[in-house]
């Protein structure tokens with residue numbers, strides 16, 4: 001991960017971004033296949049189409065910065081350095097998963113990398129992220145919190161409470177709204193009276209920023225600016241990034257509420273393809289990029305093999321992870 005502030009992106013850095021975006025893409029394609037084969041239980045929300053956001057944002061952070069995400073969390077976890085084996089094993093409900101198979105797809109967690117989930121309640125985790133930012137300020141730590149969520153979350157109470165206190169106390173936090181246009185099957189115009197969500201930031205006295213998010217370098221540069229502001233004591237930023245998920249909301253959503261033409265139009269701005277084209281323009285050969293793709297394929301095949309073979313989650317771990325309060329006998 002690069003330090004925020006140095007926004008020049010070298011071809012080497014762009015190549016690393018390409019590798020990570022391709023890793024996320026291939027991880028999720030194989031996760032979708034494993035889901036269809038019945039190897040993954042519960043929900044599976046894919047990030048395909050949004051990869052530039054996780055990768056550009058992770059590059060703008062220091063390793064000790066805090067990150068919070070929704071259930072659409074595989075890309076963020078991998079971009080922050082979670083091994084693909086640990087992420088895939090978690091999806092498969094295995095003991096070697098990052099949450100020892102207790103959380104599954106929606107609850108990836110990696111305290112070592114300061115990745116604090118993986119949350120299922122829309123908008124709920126935004127308040128937790130504000131709490132982490134408050135803790136950093138209170139303990140005079142030089143740490144920034146980044147909190148990701150969808151546009152649907154900006155209508156939820158927890159979001160507004162967190163924004164309110166973050167603005168008031170100038171907390172070192174960056175709110176990143178990944179506006180992929182739909183909350184499950186509901187387009188934003190049916191839930192929200194405004195088109196520009198940064199207007200909501202104005203109400204809480206914080207800086208707003210808004211841009212299209214298929215270019216990983218653009219994401220990185222905007223995130224660097226916001227992270228620097230937060231680290232420099234200038235308070236929070238709310239960023240709305242326009243994006244699009246190429247798949248349904250989750251694996252059980254055939255996405256009938258939008259036309260194939262609409263999806264195809266957005267696929268013209270596929271972030272992985274855009275980065276590949278930029279690298280070719282910069283003089284990197286197709287062969288070199290094919291080699292990266294082949295290495296990524298091997299990594300993901302290995303992650304699937306690892307998840308297949310790993311032991312299942314242990315019931316005892318579940319029991320040990322539950323807090324139990326014992327009350328004195330009545331009378």
Ligand SMILES: Cc1ncc(C[n+]2csc(CCOP(=O)(O)OP(=O)(O)O)c2C)c(N)n1
Nearest residue numbers: 072120121122150151152153180182183184
């Ligand atoms: C409080 C709450 N209400 C409803 C749900 C059901 N639900 C799960 S995801 C979702 C849509 C959220 O859309 P958005 O915030 O735009 O994020 P996206 O899924 O598009 O990334 C809803 C309504 C929930 N998990 N939590």
